[in-house]
Amino acid sequence: MAISKEDIKKVANLAKLDLNDIEIDNYQQQLGKILEYIDILKEVEVSDLEFLGLGDEDVNQVRLDEASSWPQDEIDIALEQVIDKEEHQVKINRIL
Amino acid sequence: MFLFNHKTKFNDLSITTAHELLMAKKITSVELTKFFLNRIKKLDKKLNSSLTVLLREALSQAKLADDRISKGECGELLGIPYLLKDNILVKGIKTTAASKMLANYIAPYNATIVERLKEAGAVLLGKTNLDEFAHGSSTETSAFGLTRNPWDLSRVPGGSSGGSASAVSADFCIFALGSDTGGSIRQPASFCGLSGFKPSYGRVSRFGLIAMTSSTDVIGPLTKTAEDSAIVLQTIAGFDKFDLTTKKELVPDYLKNIDKDIKGVRIGIVEEFLDLGLEPDVKKGILEALNIFKSLGAEIKKISLPYNKYSIPVYYIITPSEVSANLSRLDGLRYGFSFTYKAKGKTEENFSEIYKHNRGESFGPEVKRRIMLGTYALSSGYFDAYYKKAMAVKEKIKQEYQNIFNEVDVIITPSSAHTAFKIGEQINDNLKMYLEDIFGVGPSLAGLPAISIPAGLSQGLPFGLQIIANKFEEEKVFNLAYNFQKITNFHKQKPKF
Numbered sequence: 001m002a003i004s005k006e007d008i009k010k011v012a013n014l015a016k017l018d019l020n021d022i023e024i025d026n027y028q029q030q031l032g033k034i035l036e037y038i039d040i041l042k043e044v045e046v047s048d049l050e051f052l053g054l055g056d057e058d059v060n061q062v063r064l065d066e067a068s069s070w071p072q073d074e075i076d077i078a079l080e081q082v083i084d085k086e087e088h089q090v091k092i093n094r095i096l
Numbered sequence: 097m098f099l100f101n102h103k104t105k106f107n108d109l110s111i112t113t114a115h116e117l118l119m120a121k122k123i124t125s126v127e128l129t130k131f132f133l134n135r136i137k138k139l140d141k142k143l144n145s146s147l148t149v150l151l152r153e154a155l156s157q158a159k160l161a162d163d164r165i166s167k168g169e170c171g172e173l174l175g176i177p178y179l180l181k182d183n184i185l186v187k188g189i190k191t192t193a194a195s196k197m198l199a200n201y202i203a204p205y206n207a208t209i210v211e212r213l214k215e216a217g218a219v220l221l222g223k224t225n226l227d228e229f230a231h232g233s234s235t236e237t238s239a240f241g242l243t244r245n246p247w248d249l250s251r252v253p254g255g256s257s258g259g260s261a262s263a264v265s266a267d268f269c270i271f272a273l274g275s276d277t278g279g280s281i282r283q284p285a286s287f288c289g290l291s292g293f294k295p296s297y298g299r300v301s302r303f304g305l306i307a308m309t310s311s312t313d314v315i316g317p318l319t320k321t322a323e324d325s326a327i328v329l330q331t332i333a334g335f336d337k338f339d340l341t342t343k344k345e346l347v348p349d350y351l352k353n354i355d356k357d358i359k360g361v362r363i364g365i366v367e368e369f370l371d372l373g374l375e376p377d378v379k380k381g382i383l384e385a386l387n388i389f390k391s392l393g394a395e396i397k398k399i400s401l402p403y404n405k406y407s408i409p410v411y412y413i414i415t416p417s418e419v420s421a422n423l424s425r426l427d428g429l430r431y432g433f434s435f436t437y438k439a440k441g442k443t444e445e446n447f448s449e450i451y452k453h454n455r456g457e458s459f460g461p462e463v464k465r466r467i468m469l470g471t472y473a474l475s476s477g478y479f480d481a482y483y484k485k486a487m488a489v490k491e492k493i494k495q496e497y498q499n500i501f502n503e504v505d506v507i508i509t510p511s512s513a514h515t516a517f518k519i520g521e522q523i524n525d526n527l528k529m530y531l532e533d534i535f536g537v538g539p540s541l542a543g544l545p546a547i548s549i550p551a552g553l554s555q556g557l558p559f560g561l562q563i564i565a566n567k568f569e570e571e572k573v574f575n576l577a578y579n580f581q582k583i584t585n586f587h588k589q590k591p592k593f
Contacts, residue, residue: 003472007472008468011468011471011472011475012468014471014475015420015455015467015468015471016424016427016448016451016452016455017452017455017456017459017464017467017468018452018453018455018456018457019456019464023461023464026461027464027465027468030465030526031465031468031469031472033527034412034469034526034527034530035472037409037412037527038409038412038413038482040405040406040409041406041409041410041413041485041486041489042485044403044406044485044488044489044492046485046488046489046491046492049488049491049492061340061341061344062340063337063340074187074204074205075204077187077188077202077203077204078204078430078431080202081200081201081202081430081431081432082429082430082431083428083429083430083434090429090430092429092447093447093450094447095447
């Protein structure tokens with residue numbers, strides 16, 4: 001299936017990826033080829049199948065939504081790695 | 097009984113033989129640990145199998161293990177040195193997933209399997225190389241350089257757990273852990289002459305494994321014998337409240353019936369698989385192996401898996417889709433690679449641009465390819481045609497396996513159509529690289545346990561056969577592999593490294 005350069009740019013934007021012109025060309029070709037290969041799935045008849053959803057039916061489990069505290073040393077390691085922080089909070093640029 | 101004298105090197109030790117020597121106080125964990133650390137230090141520049149080596153930590157863990165042994169503890173992994181794939185978190189230690197994005201990331205907590213191995217007294221020597229975020233089948237996409245195969249340094253070790261496979265094969269440790277999403281333990285085990293086991297989905301906790309494809313990711317061992325794989329699984333398997341896809345039922349004793357004979361066991365052989373471009377030696381080896389199983393009393397039955405040909409296209413929709421979602425959390429703000437927007441002195445920079453810079457700059461080509469493919473497949477207008485269709489065909493593949501397991505107990509296939517390929521040979525042909533997983537993906541999509549064990553050599557390079565069983569029937573896989581290894585020597589062959 002052919003995929004346009006505009007589509008690639010749109011997808012890169014959705015995926016939050018900076019791509020240069022060479023990458024855009026490459027992915028346009030490569031994704032086109034992969035999608036062409038994937039098209040083989042069109043021949044599979046699945047209308048007889050009751051679609052069971054997105055997970056294994058036998059593994060869904062629930063638990064109480066309870067907050068539990070993290071050990072302090074783990075918090076320290078995690079916070080050590082943020083680009084900027086103020087007290088115990090991650091500081092980032094303004095969003096709007 | 098393993099014969100040991102002080103001239104013996106530790107290269108040949110399996111978990112079982114090392115355990116015997118430790119318990120008989122003929123060696124100490126510190127001696128073992130020093131031996132393997134020295135080997136890594138001396139020889140790993142040839143292979144680049146390990147990204148981090150934990151000299152001080154390993155020796156202190158070994159001392160602790162020796163103390164526990166002297167107090168009478170006798171766990172099978174107590175004092176046994178191992179390596180861990182670098183997409184599994186170890187508290188306070190760098191965990192990179194072989195990506196520039198996480199080049200300096202320090203894990204704040206332990207993966208559940210790391211906790212369990214620690215409690216069992218296994219000694220962590222370091223972290224092994226992989227394809228970036230486990231995306232690949234050759235360990236060539238690592239941001240920190242490729243890993244080589246000890247059987248032939250011009251060849252790949254397979255992937256994505258190539259660092260773990262290369263290291264066990266080169267005797268840098270007694271066992272290693274990898275992760276398998278579509279063949280990432282089994283194919284490298286085949287290329288490096290090892291036993292590599294992928295547990296059923298839900299058998300081993302994924303908590304602390306950097307997610308690739310959450311619906312098929314599983315952690316498992318790469319070992320020198322199938323029995324060793326069973327020992328490691330025994331320790332890491334079981335319910336974990338931090339991963340609710342793990343099964344609540346008690347884990348069976350995998351060693352209890354491992355040596356039971358296999359008279360009357362029904363083995364399915366997928367006829368059409370033997371025509372999928374197998375190297376002649378590989379085909380011959382698989383057929384000879386079937387004769388060995390027959391001589392042990394197993395019954396060989398021809399079967400067909402017509403839906404398997406759709407497993408790769410299904411996998412390459414589901415995997416990139418989940419990859420694009422799982423990697424969306426990596427933005428470089430809370431942790432990971434940052435394009436240092438602060439250094440530019442700008443405060444008004446568009447937030448979205450910061451994400452794009454951080455991600456575009458630090459992800460490698462295969463990671464970006466998968467994120468692009470997945471984002472496309474999940475995007476509005478394409479979701480039904482790709483993701484939903486793939487999930488429906490996945491269900492068909494699962495049903496096909498379930499039906500077959502009414503007729504047979506296990507299925508045997510080649511682990512790979514060929515032996516290890518040359519470095520650089522396939523890296524630019526991504527579709528060909530995806531087809532590497534042709535025998536691995538089916539069991540992954542269906543969540544089945546499967547092992548690759550050595551089945552012979554072709555022009556001096558090892559190849560494996562794969563044994564697959566129904567979900568949560570790990571014992572059957574181990575039982576067959578154990579019986580095969582009891583009367584063959586393929587697993588004892590070593591690279592001249």
